[in-house]
Amino acid sequence: MSRPPTFTPPPCARSRALDTPRGEFAVLDALPSGRPLGTALLVPGYTGSKEDFIALLEPLARAGYRAVAVDGRGQFESPGTDDPGTYAQEELARDVLAQAGALGGEPVHLVGHSLGGQIGRAAVLLDASPFRSLTLMSSGPAEVVEAQQVKLKILGDALATMTMDDVWAAMRAFDPPAEADTGGEDLRRRWLRHHPVQLIETGRQLATEPDRVAELAATGLPVHVLSGEADDVWPVPVLDEMAVRLGARRTRIEGAEHSPNTGRPVETAEALVAFWAGL
Template identity: 75%
Template sequence: MSRPPTFTPPPCARARTLRTARGDFAVLDAAPGAEARSTALLLPGYTGSKEDFIALLEPLADAGFRVVSVDGRGQYETEGTERQEAYAQVELARDVLAQAEALGAGDQRVHLLGHSLGGQVARAAVLLDASPFRSLTLMSSGPAEVVPGQRDRLKMLGDALRTMTMAEVWEAMRAFDPPEDADTGDGEDMRRRWLRHNPAQLVATAAQLSGEPDRVAELAALPMPFHVVSGERDDVWPVELFDDMARRLGARRTVIEGAEHSPNTARPLETAAALASFWDGH
């Protein structure tokens, strides 16, 4: 679970509703002082939200980019449904296409970035229709299903969500937190975000993470620039898998020193610099 440094957006960003052909989505929309060079759409990971990218917004806006981070369907401040089929990967991918269309002006295309689960949704969107996108960045998002230990954890969580309330599951998860996470000061923000997630979304996307096939060859066939970003270590996918995926895609590869699964929160300035450098080239 990503831990944003704050849930308060910087002055360059505003919380608003993005209205699309597939419904309304809660976003943080950060703009540079002058005309934006291009727009980037950022998709959060499992149990995450648009706030996971807060620390990237100001440095990326300062670099001249408009950056929009989004709560997907059933995540935090975007409404969802109790029907798990509404969260099928293809449906979430169609949401991303609608978001890109709503952000684009005329022929403007957007840079797409997905973190973890968001990367696999972003990949599915690009494979449905690559035309709205300038580039694709996969951040800490592997080529296929998560490692066995994570699959076990996702199954346990899915089982709990079917029989317990969100509040009960939250208290159970906190009992397993490492001591260093006990007094971080963000507990109420994290709890509030968790309670507003739709449990059907969490169950459905957990199954996706546990059963995702390898679609790298399909992606590599597209005439699009790719960027694979990760920390030095990762407990969801081995870093070696990111290296191999980047090679198969012919992608730029960036490893953020001192970061693990969430370089966007652990090393935001270094991560923003790597993203801006990649987007500058496209």
């Protein structure tokens, strides 16, 4: 679970609803002081939310970019449904296309963290025209490693039979001592507002995602593979190989693990800006 350093957005960002043909989505919309050099759409990972990108918003805006972090369908402050079909990957990808379209103007730089990267990839494969580039942040070519598949199965089974509050208590009981007291009430509040069906269905996607790297490479869209130095969801050598297959820019953020956006936000923002500026 990503642990944002804060749930309070910087002064350059405002919390609002993004109206699209597929419904409203909660976003944090950060604007630079002058005319934007470009717009970035930031898509969070599994159990995450727009707040996972809070620490990126100010450095991206300072560099001249508009940055819009979004809660996907059924995540935190964006409403979900009880229908599992609404969380099929293609449906979530069409949500991303609608979000990009609602931002207006030129094609956007799409950034997807973990699950968000695979949903972003699916959106690009449906229609690459709304996008200037794709950054896959700690997001691999196919299914997660076996140990993570086991965790997702256990969590999915628990969500099907327990309340969100009871699942939260059980998860925190297994947190490492260093993490047991971090995040506090904000993390709990976010967890309780996630839709359990969304978590069950997207967890299944992470455990069964096929390798679509060749399809993505064939689109010709510029791709950036960004990660930390270590990753327990997709091994870093797997991400390295994916970057080679894509002909992508490759960045490893020193000192970061699966969530460089929260662990090393300044360095991550610098890497994103360098990639966009070089296109």
